Amino acid sequence: MFLYPALTIxxxxxxxxxxxxxxxxxxxxRQKWAAMDFLLASYRKQxxxxxxxxxxxxxxxxxxxxxxxxMLCGWNGGGQMLGMLGGTxxxxxxxxxxxxxxxxxxxxxxxxxRALEALQKLARRLATDDGNHQLTVMRSSxxxxxxxxxxxxxxxxADLSAQTVTSDSRxxxxxxxxxxxxxxxxxxxxxxxxxxxxxxxxxxRKVLYIASDFRDRDWAxxxxxxxxxxxxxxxxxxxxxxxxxxxxxxxxxxxxxSPAQDVWVAGVPVVINAKIRNNGPSDVNNVSLDSRVYHxxxxxxxxxxxxxxxxxxxxLPASVIESLPAGQEVTVTFQVFIAExxxxxxEVSLPEDxxxxxxxxxxxxxxxxxxxxxxxxxxxxARGAYHVASVLDPGSQVRIGAIPDVxxxxxxxxxxxETFAAYRAVYLVNIPEINENVADALDRYVRRGGGVMWFLxxxxxxxxxxxxxxxxxxxxLPMPLGESKPVAPSDEGTTADVxxxxxxxxxxxxxxxxxxALSLIGLSRSWTLEVPGIxxxxxxxxxxxxxxxxxxxxxxxxxxxxxxxxxxxxxxSGIDGQWTxxxxxxxxxxxxxxxxxxxxxxxxxxxxxxxxxxxxxxIALDQYAPQVMYLPATDQPPRVPVEMVAEPIDTDASxxxxxxxxxxxxxxxxxxxxxxxxxxxxxxxxxAFTQTDGRRRIIPVAxxxxxxxxxxxxxxxxxxxxxxxxxxxxxxxxxAWNAENQTAGSSKLTLFLLGLLGLLLAxxxxxxxxxxxxxxxxxxxxxxxxxxxxxxxxxRGAR
Numbered sequence: 001m002f003l004y005p006a007l008t009i010x011x012x013x014x015x016x017x018x019x020x021x022x023x024x025x026x027x028x029x030r031q032k033w034a035a036m037d038f039l040l041a042s043y044r045k046q047x048x049x050x051x052x053x054x055x056x057x058x059x060x061x062x063x064x065x066x067x068x069x070x071m072l073c074g075w076n077g078g079g080q081m082l083g084m085l086g087g088t089x090x091x092x093x094x095x096x097x098x099x100x101x102x103x104x105x106x107x108x109x110x111x112x113x114r115a116l117e118a119l120q121k122l123a124r125r126l127a128t129d130d131g132n133h134q135l136t137v138m139r140s141s142x143x144x145x146x147x148x149x150x151x152x153x154x155x156x157x158a159d160l161s162a163q164t165v166t167s168d169s170r171x172x173x174x175x176x177x178x179x180x181x182x183x184x185x186x187x188x189x190x191x192x193x194x195x196x197x198x199x200x201x202x203x204x205r206k207v208l209y210i211a212s213d214f215r216d217r218d219w220a221x222x223x224x225x226x227x228x229x230x231x232x233x234x235x236x237x238x239x240x241x242x243x244x245x246x247x248x249x250x251x252x253x254x255x256x257x258s259p260a261q262d263v264w265v266a267g268v269p270v271v272i273n274a275k276i277r278n279n280g281p282s283d284v285n286n287v288s289l290d291s292r293v294y295h296x297x298x299x300x301x302x303x304x305x306x307x308x309x310x311x312x313x314x315x316l317p318a319s320v321i322e323s324l325p326a327g328q329e330v331t332v333t334f335q336v337f338i339a340e341x342x343x344x345x346x347e348v349s350l351p352e353d354x355x356x357x358x359x360x361x362x363x364x365x366x367x368x369x370x371x372x373x374x375x376x377x378x379x380x381x382a383r384g385a386y387h388v389a390s391v392l393d394p395g396s397q398v399r400i401g402a403i404p405d406v407x408x409x410x411x412x413x414x415x416x417x418e419t420f421a422a423y424r425a426v427y428l429v430n431i432p433e434i435n436e437n438v439a440d441a442l443d444r445y446v447r448r449g450g451g452v453m454w455f456l457x458x459x460x461x462x463x464x465x466x467x468x469x470x471x472x473x474x475x476x477l478p479m480p481l482g483e484s485k486p487v488a489p490s491d492e493g494t495t496a497d498v499x500x501x502x503x504x505x506x507x508x509x510x511x512x513x514x515x516x517a518l519s520l521i522g523l524s525r526s527w528t529l530e531v532p533g534i535x536x537x538x539x540x541x542x543x544x545x546x547x548x549x550x551x552x553x554x555x556x557x558x559x560x561x562x563x564x565x566x567x568x569x570x571x572x573s574g575i576d577g578q579w580t581x582x583x584x585x586x587x588x589x590x591x592x593x594x595x596x597x598x599x600x601x602x603x604x605x606x607x608x609x610x611x612x613x614x615x616x617x618x619i620a621l622d623q624y625a626p627q628v629m630y631l632p633a634t635d636q637p638p639r640v641p642v643e644m645v646a647e648p649i650d651t652d653a654s655x656x657x658x659x660x661x662x663x664x665x666x667x668x669x670x671x672x673x674x675x676x677x678x679x680x681x682x683x684x685x686x687x688a689f690t691q692t693d694g695r696r697r698i699i700p701v702a703x704x705x706x707x708x709x710x711x712x713x714x715x716x717x718x719x720x721x722x723x724x725x726x727x728x729x730x731x732x733x734x735x736a737w738n739a740e741n742q743t744a745g746s747s748k749l750t751l752f753l754l755g756l757l758g759l760l761l762a763x764x765x766x767x768x769x770x771x772x773x774x775x776x777x778x779x780x781x782x783x784x785x786x787x788x789x790x791x792x793x794x795x796r797g798a799r
Contacts, residue, residue: 017061057767064760071753088131091162091203094119095190096175097212097244098139101709103180104213106354107246112180114244114734115211121741122209123172126165133165136197137172141181141680142669143190145612149666154197156670157190162201182357182611182680184706186218191228198232206237211734213245217708219715222723229727239729242737245714249354250280252287253710254361255329257348258607262597265401266341266367274332274348274361278324279711285323287350291316293336294345294684294700301696303631303688305639310631310686310698311345341367343605345684345700358710362684362702363607372403372422373596376411377429384429384455384575387583391592402596412438420445425599430457430574432464439468442476446566451599452476456527457574458484478545478559478570482528487551497523498557498582501547506560506569506594510587518549522581527572528555558591566602569595608702611680615663615701617687619646624697625690628661632675633683633703640678641688 096119102112119137126133137160146157155161159175187210198206218225233239253276260271272291278284294311304310319332338344344367349360373392377385389404405423409431415438420426426442428434434442446452454477456465462481469476487497496519500511510517532542548569549558559570573579575588582588609615615630626646631639646659668676687699717731732740 017058017065053767053770057764057770060760060764060767064757064764067753067757067760071757088205089134089203090131090205090207091134091136091198091201092122092126092165092207092209093136093194093198094122094138094209094211095143095187095194096137096139097187097210098141098178098181098183099185099709100180100182100357100705101215101217101355101712102213102244103357104245104249104251104354104712105356106249106712110180111213111244111246111734115242116176116178118209118211118242118244118734118737118741119172120176121738123165125741127167134162134201134203135165135171136161136163136194136201137175138190138194138197139175139178139181140185140187140190141183143193144183144185145666145669146193147189148612149664149670151670152193152196154193154200156672157193158197161197178677181677182682182705184708186225187212188224188228191225191232195228195232198237204236208232208237208239209242210239211242211244214241214243214715214717214720215245215709215711216713216715217711219720219723222720226724226727229724229729233727239727241717241720241729241731242734243717243731244734248281248714249712250282250284251354251358251710251712252284252324252350253277253279253355253358253707254348254350255358255707255710257346257361257363257704259346259363259365260333261601263401263600264365264367264604265370265399267337267339268399268401269335269337270365270367271333271335272346272348272363272365274319274334275329276321276324276332276350277329277707277710278326279713281326281713283323283325284321287321287324289319289321289332290349291319291334292347292349293338294347295338295340296342296344296698296700297340298342300698303629303641303686303696303698305631305641306637308634308637308639309345309684309700311684311700336365338365338367341369343367343699345702347684354712355710357682357705358707360683361704362682363704364605364700364702365607366605370399370401370403371424371600372405373425373427374411374420374423375404375406375427375429376409376431377406378409378431378459379429379576382406383577384457384583385427387575387588388427388429388592391589392596400593400596415441417441417444420450421448423450424603425451425453425596427453427455429455430459430576432459433461434465434468436468436471439474439476440472443474443563446476446568446602447564449565449603451567451569451602453569453571453595453599455571455573455575456481457576458525458578459574460527462527473541475543475561475563476568478543478556478561478568479529479532482530484525484527485555486525487523488553490552495552497521497552498549499552501550501556501558503546503560504548505546506548506558506598507587507591508594509590518587521585521587523551523557523573523579525573525579526551526555526557529559529572560598562602567599569599608704610706611682611703612665612706614665615679615685615703616660617646617699618649618658618660619689621646621648621657621659623692625692626659627690629688630661630663631686631688632678633681633685634678635681635683640675642675642678 096115098112102115103110123135126135136158138154138158143157160172163171165171194208229239254274255277256275258273260273262270264270274289276289293314293316294309295314296311300310300312302310316334316336319334321330321332324330336346344365345362346365347360347362352359375385375388385406389406392400392402393404394400420441442452465477466480470480496515498518498521499515500507500518504511543561543563545559545561547556548560551557557572561568575583628644628646630642630644632642642663644661646661649658649660663679665676665679668679682703682705685701685703687701689697689699691697721729721731
């Protein structure tokens with residue numbers, strides 16, 4: 001109502017003319033005077049008119065004092081009433097960028113806080129400004145989730161949708177209580193939904209406000225943003241950009257934390273890779289990296305909402321990054337040793353800087369006991385199986401985590417999906433023939449996450465392999481097998497028989513030494529792969545085949561390809577010593593250990609979940625009760641648990657009944673659920689399950705943000721305006737915006753009050769003249785003398 005509320009005490013001054021009038025009445029004395037009888041008689045006849053003139057004069061003086069004080073206090077409360085008389089309606093659409101870069105605290109207050117302040121100033125100004133005003137407020141994160149969930153309704157994404165602005169401060173209280181989200185998103189979804197709202201809401205004028213930090217990541221090349229804004233711009237839409245950031249800031253980010261691809265078994269050390277990025281403009285030195293392990297052994301059976309996590313915390317020795325150049329990444333590795341089975345959590349954190357949300361990242365580490373692998377060798381002496389088993393289970397004090405189970409080819413006669421499901425990986429060494437039933441079982445096993453490795457020696461039947469392993473949509477071979485061809489001797493005798501292929505990730509530890517590391521491998525013959533035709537190459541369902549090793553002549557020797565969740569590795573030679581001496585070379589040990597870890601990875605559970613992805617879990621109802629509890633991640637306990645009931649799902653497994661529980665942030669936003677912000681928080685969240693024996697089991701979940709907003713470099717406003725042409729936008733800093741709203745809406749009212757004050761002063765003078773007594777007489781010589789102004793003289797005291 002008032003720009004300067006402290007000055008409203010001046011309204012007490014309005015009572016001064018009234019007090020003067022009352023005091024003036026108190027000072028009259030009654031005095032008998034015969035000459036006054038005539039005047040009193042006249043006064044009795046004119047008493048009503050005299051009192052009316054005096055009352056109007058008093059009221060005019062009170063009004064002058066009130067208007068003068070209102071102008072000094074900056075009163076702006078009459079504009080809305082005046083505007084309502086005009087009937088003009090304006091629709092104000094505010095898009096709040098709440099992507100996590102808006103949490104930059106380098107300027108003291110975050111850009112999102114300044115965006116909320118700008119919204120608050122706008123709402124206050126509209127409450128007193130001319131005309132009818134409707135307000136729509138939409139956060140970019142909610143718009144992105146709404147569109148991702150399949151809804152194109154702007155009302156579902158908006159916190160406020162075309163609400164009439166009043167002086168009630170509760171209108172925007174819900175938005176004012178929010179904070180920057182944890183999502184990586186741009187403004188395109190919000191602009192698309194705002195277009196729908198603007199076009200569907202009738203209004204005389206339409207104004208779009210975009211409150212953002214205008215980072216270089218989004219606005220350096222704003223083609224998509226420009227297209228969305230061109231769709232919304234028009235003659236009746238004004239666009240105003242409110243820049244809420246102060247400047248660019250240096251920032252370090254933990255962009256990834258994950259366990260190295262390996263056999264994750266309790267009691268075996270696991271390497272953790274942490275990737276750190278320097279988003280700032282200058283190099284940094286001696287950066288400390290803290291690591292923690294959250295243990296969830298079987299003894300942890302009760303979730304504790306009063307703590308950040310229910311697991312037992314173990315701090316690891318800090319790592320130091322000696323130097324990290326600007327704009328570069330570095331990977332820090334460290335080992336963790338956990339003796340207990342179960343799912344545990346790892347957390348890596350950096351010192352506090354401008355953007356705190358990307359200074360910490362987590363992952364989970366699912367550890368099982370040693371698991372069985374199936375090895376089937378057609379050689380009666382099982383020479384190939386021996387080479388594989390001796391690497392995977394060397395005995396002595398070395399523990400790999402694999403328990404080899406060597407079986408003859410007859411084992412495959414009755415093999416089904418359930419047969420292979422008991423093994424983490426399957427090694428098939430020089431099996432002459434694979435029938436269709438076995439091929440079907442292997443295909444289903446691989447698609448569920450299993451791993452298969454082929455060693456193709458001279459005993460295999462090529463036509464049987466091609467017919468059964470590649471028919472009916474099966475992809476158990478990288479390509480159809482061709483002829484087995486000898487490796488021609490080198491002309492100079494210096495080139496190795498085997499060299500690294502195009503994708504040598506399985507032999508990454510040896511890659512640094514180059515092809516010389518493979519120089520002792522001898523290869524006389526191997527199978528070749530038929531080159532696919534053009535039609536097969538264009539097939540989108542055809543797997544991408546990676547060549548790990550190749551022969552000297554360029555033909556593939558070892559390949560790798562994925563089939564759904566599982567993985568297939570093919571060695572186009574046997575390992576019985578007839579075609580190659582590779583099993584006797586040290587590189588075979590490195591290859592087989594890396595390959596075994598690669599085959600296991602398909603069935604490994606995920607080690608992290610992006611915060612905008614559904615939180616889901618499948619349980620067996622014969623082991624767990626359907627009532628489950630989910631405790632979202634938080635940095636400030638207590639945590640608010642979410643209780644749910646798992647719904648049964650259809651499955652082709654006849655031995656167990658499965659149920660699924662899902663928390664989908666997109667569906668929660670569309671449904672308007674208030675706790676969606678808790679689900680979107682990064683950190684360690686927890687599932688709490690009740691087993692059929694009554695005991696609780698706690699399983700952690702690593703919820704992480706999507707990396708990409710750590711670079712806080714600002715885009716130039718002039719460049720943005722040029723890139724958005726022909727869209728006409730007006731740029732304002734948040735400080736300039738607040739100053740504009742501080743005085744906007746009161747200028748017209750001030751002019752009105754100034755004119756009213758002039759009219760009241762003129763009226764007061766006229767009433768003072770009218771309420772006074774005047775006489776005029778002819779001066780000597782025929783001239784006139786001025787009229788005497790006796791003022792407002794009261795005769796009540798004269799007697």
